[in-house]
Amino acid sequence: KTVEMLYGGKTVTKYNQLGKEYPIILQADIKNRKNNDSLGKIFVRSDDTGKLISLANLVEFKEEGSAKILARYNRQRAVTISARLVGDYTLSEAIVFLKKTVRENIPKAGIEWKGKSEELQEASNEMFIIFALALLTAYLVMCAMFNSFIHPAVIMLTVPLSVLGGIIFLLLFNNSINIFSQIALVILIGISTKNSILIVDWANQLRRAGKNIQSAVLEACRLRFRAIIMTSLSTMIAMVPLIVGNIGPGAGEGSRMAVGATIFGGMLISTFFTLYVTPTMYILLTKNTKRIDAVDLELSKQLKK
Structure with missing residues (x-):
C-alpha cells in the first residue's frame, strides 16, 4: 500500500472552495517518482517489531520494459507491424520471411494480414x-x-x-x-x-x-x-x-x-x-x-x- 500510494497516488480528502471540490492526493514528488533508486529509500513498518525498514533490505529490484498500451484483436493481445520493402525483395518474400520468423520465435502466435x-x-x-x-x-x-x-x-x-x-x-x-x-x-x-x-x-x-x-x-x-x-x-x-x-x-x-x-x-x-x-x-x-x-x-x- 505504501508503494502504491507514493507512486500511484491516493485521494485522502477533498478541499472545498467557492462551491468547488478539489481532491487532495497523497503522492511522492515527481522527481523521486522518475528516479528508480528512490524505490529502495521507501520505508515500511514491520508488523512484528513496529520498526521502519527500507525496501532495499527486503526486496531486489529488476528493471524490465513493458508496453504502454496493450492492443487487442479479437480479444487477444496483438502487435501491429508495419514495414516498407527495400532493395530487390518482393512482398511474397517478405511474407515468407515473417512467417518463418514468427514460427521459429513465437510458435503459438498467429498472424492476421492487412493491406x-x-x-x-x-x-x-x-x-x-x-x-x-x-x-x-x-x-x-x-x-x-x-x-x-x-x-x-x-x-x-x-x-x-x-x-x-x-x-x-x-x-x-x-x-x-x-x-x-x-x-x-x-x-x-x-x-x-x-x-x-x-x-x-x-x-x-x-x-x-x-x-x-x-x-x-x-x-x-x-x-x-x-x-x-x-x-x-x-x-x-x-x-x-x-x-x-x-x-x-x-x-x-x-x-x-x-x-x-x-x-x-x-x-x-x-x-x-x-x-x-x-x-x-x-x-x-x-x-x-x-x-x-x-x-x-x-x-x-x-x-x-
Whole structure:
C-alpha cells in the first residue's frame, strides 16, 4: 500500500472552495517518482517489531520494459507491424520471411494480414482453387473429345512434370512462388498437355487402322516428334526475352521473371519427359481395354449378318 500510494497516488480528502471540490492526493514528488533508486529509500513498518525498514533490505529490484498500451484483436493481445520493402525483395518474400520468423520465435502466435499483404494472401488462395478448376475443366473437356476417361488421364500426367520444371527454374533464378508464377502454372496446364494430346490422338488413329497398342504409340511418337519439338521450342524461345531482359533491376522485373522462368522450365522438363512418360503410361493403362473401333467392328458384323 505504501508503494502504491507514493507512486500511484491516493485521494485522502477533498478541499472545498467557492462551491468547488478539489481532491487532495497523497503522492511522492515527481522527481523521486522518475528516479528508480528512490524505490529502495521507501520505508515500511514491520508488523512484528513496529520498526521502519527500507525496501532495499527486503526486496531486489529488476528493471524490465513493458508496453504502454496493450492492443487487442479479437480479444487477444496483438502487435501491429508495419514495414516498407527495400532493395530487390518482393512482398511474397517478405511474407515468407515473417512467417518463418514468427514460427521459429513465437510458435503459438498467429498472424492476421492487412493491406496489400492480405490481398496477396487472398489472391494466392484463390489461385489454388483456380488451378484445381483448370485441371478439372481440362480433364472433362478431353473426356468428351476422346470419349474416354483413360486417355485424358494419360495426357494429364504431364501437368505434374511441367509444374515441377517451373518450380525448379524459379529456384534456379532465385525467384519466389508469387501471384505471377501461379498464373504461369495455370497457363502451363494448357500448353504442356498439347504434346501428349498429339501422341495420344495419333496413337488412337493408328489403332483404328488396325495396329496394336505398342506399335501404335511408338509410331505416333516417331511421327509427331518434330511437331512436338518445334511447338515446344517456339514457346521456350518466346520466354527468353522475359528472362534475359530481367537480369538487372527494373520496372516489372519480378513479374516478368516469374512468368518467363516458370513457363520456360515447365515446357523444357515436360517436353523431355513427355516422350517417355506418355507412351509408357498409354501402354500400361490401355493394355486391358478394348480396341478403339470395337463398337464399329461389332456393328459391322451385326449388319453383315
